[in-house]
Amino acid sequence: MQIAGNTFTDEALLELEKVSISFPIYHGGSRSLKKSLLFRGSGGQLASDANQRITVEALRDVSLSFRAGDRVALVGSNGAGKTTLLRAMAGIYEPVAGVVRTRGRISPMFDISLGIDGEVNGYDNIRLRGLILGLTSQEIEEQMPSIVAFTELGDYLDIPVRTYSSGMMTRLTFAIATCFAPEILLMDEWIVAGDAGFLSKAQHRIESFVESANVLVLASHSPDICKRWCNKAVWMDKGQVRATGTVDEMIDAYTVDKAL
Amino acid sequence: MWHLWATLGWNDILQRYRRSLLGPFWLTASMAIMVVALGVVYAELFKMPIDEFLPFLCVGLLIWTFLSSFLTEGGGLFTSAESYIKQIRLPFTVYVLRSTWSKLVIFAHNFVIYFGVLLYFQIWPGPVMLLAIPGLFFIVLNGALATLFIGMLSARFRDIPQLINSVVQIVFFVTPIFWKPELLKSRSYIADLNPFYHLIEIVRAPLLGTTPSMKNYAAVLLITIINLGVGGAFFIRFRSRISYWV
Numbered sequence: 001m002q003i004a005g006n007t008f009t010d011e012a013l014l015e016l017e018k019v020s021i022s023f024p025i026y027h028g029g030s031r032s033l034k035k036s037l038l039f040r041g042s043g044g045q046l047a048s049d050a051n052q053r054i055t056v057e058a059l060r061d062v063s064l065s066f067r068a069g070d071r072v073a074l075v076g077s078n079g080a081g082k083t084t085l086l087r088a089m090a091g092i093y094e095p096v097a098g099v100v101r102t103r104g105r106i107s108p109m110f111d112i113s114l115g116i117d118g119e120v121n122g123y124d125n126i127r128l129r130g131l132i133l134g135l136t137s138q139e140i141e142e143q144m145p146s147i148v149a150f151t152e153l154g155d156y157l158d159i160p161v162r163t164y165s166s167g168m169m170t171r172l173t174f175a176i177a178t179c180f181a182p183e184i185l186l187m188d189e190w191i192v193a194g195d196a197g198f199l200s201k202a203q204h205r206i207e208s209f210v211e212s213a214n215v216l217v218l219a220s221h222s223p224d225i226c227k228r229w230c231n232k233a234v235w236m237d238k239g240q241v242r243a244t245g246t247v248d249e250m251i252d253a254y255t256v257d258k259a260l
Numbered sequence: 261m262w263h264l265w266a267t268l269g270w271n272d273i274l275q276r277y278r279r280s281l282l283g284p285f286w287l288t289a290s291m292a293i294m295v296v297a298l299g300v301v302y303a304e305l306f307k308m309p310i311d312e313f314l315p316f317l318c319v320g321l322l323i324w325t326f327l328s329s330f331l332t333e334g335g336g337l338f339t340s341a342e343s344y345i346k347q348i349r350l351p352f353t354v355y356v357l358r359s360t361w362s363k364l365v366i367f368a369h370n371f372v373i374y375f376g377v378l379l380y381f382q383i384w385p386g387p388v389m390l391l392a393i394p395g396l397f398f399i400v401l402n403g404a405l406a407t408l409f410i411g412m413l414s415a416r417f418r419d420i421p422q423l424i425n426s427v428v429q430i431v432f433f434v435t436p437i438f439w440k441p442e443l444l445k446s447r448s449y450i451a452d453l454n455p456f457y458h459l460i461e462i463v464r465a466p467l468l469g470t471t472p473s474m475k476n477y478a479a480v481l482l483i484t485i486i487n488l489g490v491g492g493a494f495f496i497r498f499r500s501r502i503s504y505w506v
Contacts, residue, residue: 094500119271131263
C-alpha cells in the first residue's frame with residue numbers, strides 16, 4: 001500500500017516528512033472552554049483553525065525515516081502523540097500537512113480483537129479476521145490448519161465465539177493476529193496473551209512473528225519491553241519528536257526527564 | 261475485496277436475526293400483514309377493485325422499503341464502523357458495499373410477497389417484467405451513492421440522521437405508493453417533481469405488466485447524474501476527513 005509519492009530517500013521503507021495532524025473538536029466550541037484548556041496538561045497543544053474551531057494539534061512537523069531492520073520504540077508520556085503517530089503510519093489519519101510514504105504491507109496490530117463477531121463460530125471468525133487483514137481466501141485456508149492447531153480449541157471452534165471464556169477468546173484472537181507474515185509491523189503496546197500454560201507458547205510465537213517483520217514500530221510504556229525488542233527509539237513529546245537515537249540512550253534520557 | 265464486504269454484510273443480517281425462529285422472514289411477515297391490511301382498507305376508501313389496488317400497493321411498498329432503508333440507515337454507515345475505521349485502513353467503499361449487500365438480501369426476502377400476490381390474484385405481467393432488472397440496478401446505484409453521501413454528512417453533523425428520518429416519513433405520504441398517481445388529476449406535478457416517484461416507477465411498472473414512460477427514465481437518468489456528481493465530488497473532497505469525523 002502506498003500513500004503518496006514515489007520518491008524514497010535511500011531504502012527507507014517507512015518515511016514521514018513534516019507530518020502534522022490536528023483533530024477538530026466539534027463539540028467544544030466555546031471560547032471559555034478554549035481558554036481554560038489552552039496549554040494545559042501534557043498532551044497535544046490546543047489551537048484554533050481558520051474557522052475558529054478548536055483543534056488539538058496531535059502531531060507537529062514530524063519527520064522520521066525507517067529502513068529494513070529498524071526496530072523502533074516510541075516513548076513518551078500519555079498524550080504525547082504515540083498512537084496518533086502509529087495511526088498516521090498506518091494510513092488511518094491522512095496528515096493535514098506533510099506526507100507519509102510507505103513501501104510494503106502495513107500490518108497494524110492495534111486492537112487484535114477487531115472484527116471478532118460473537119455470533120459466528122471460531123472458523124468463520126478466523127476467515128473474517130484474515131479478510132480484514134487483507135489476506136485472500138486461499139491464503140486463509142492454507143493457514144487454517146496451523147491456526148487451528150495453535151489455538152488448541154478443538155471442537156469449540158464449531159460453536160459461536162460468544163460462548164468462549166476470555167482465555168479461549170485470547171487464544172483465538174492471538175492465533176489469528178500472528179498467523180501472517182508482517183512487513184511493516186505497527187504495535188500499540190505489546191500483546192500479552194492468556195493463561196500461564198499458553199503464555200510460553202504465545203511468547204515463542206510472538207517472537208518469531210515480530211522477528212519476521214522488516215520494520216517494527218512499537219509504542220510502549222514499558223522500558224524493559226522497549227529495550228528487549230527495539231534497537232532505536234523516538235522520544236515523542238507534545239506531538240513533536242523531542243529526540244531520536246538508540247533505545248538505551250532514549251529510555252535513559254526519558255526516564256531522567258520524567259523523574260525531574 | 262468482495263469477499264470481505266459480502267461476509268460483513270451477511271454477518272450483519274445474521275446478527276440481527278440470530279436465534280429467532282423466523283429470522284429475516286420476520287420482516288417478510290410484517291410486510292405481508294401491512295400489505296394486506298392497507299390493501300383492503302385503502303381499496304375500499306379509494307373505491308378501487310382490490311385485485312388492481314393490492315398488487316400496486318404491494319410492489320410500491322416493497323420498493324419503497326428498500327429505497328428508504330438506504331436513506332434511514334445511511335446515517336450509521338461510518339459512525340457504526342468507527343472501531344474499524346480507527347484501527348485499520350480499508351477502502352471506504354467496503355462499508356458502502358457491505359450495507360448495500362445486506363439491504364439487497366433483505367429485499368430479496370421481502371420479494372417473496374410479490375410472488376404470493378401474483379399467485380393469489382392470478383396475474384402474470386409477462387416478459388415486460390424483465391425491465392425491472394435495469395430499474396433495480398438504478399435504485400441500487402442511487403441508493404449506494406446516497407448512503408455514502410449521507411454517511412459522510414452524518415459522521416460530521418450528527419443531526420442529519422434525525423433530520424432524514426422525519427423527511428423520509430413525509431416523503432412516504434407524498435409519493436404515490438398507497439395512492440395512484442392518476443388521482444392527482446390536474447396537479448400531476450406533485451408526482452412528476454418527486455424523484456422517488458420515478459425511481460419507484462421504473463421497477464413497479466414492469467412488475468405490474470406495463471412499460472415505464474420515457475419521462476420516468478429521463479428523470480432517473482438525471483437523478484443518477486446529479487447523485488454521481490454531487491456524491492462523487494463530496495467523497496473525493498472529504499474522503500480523508502472521514503476518519504477524523506467518526
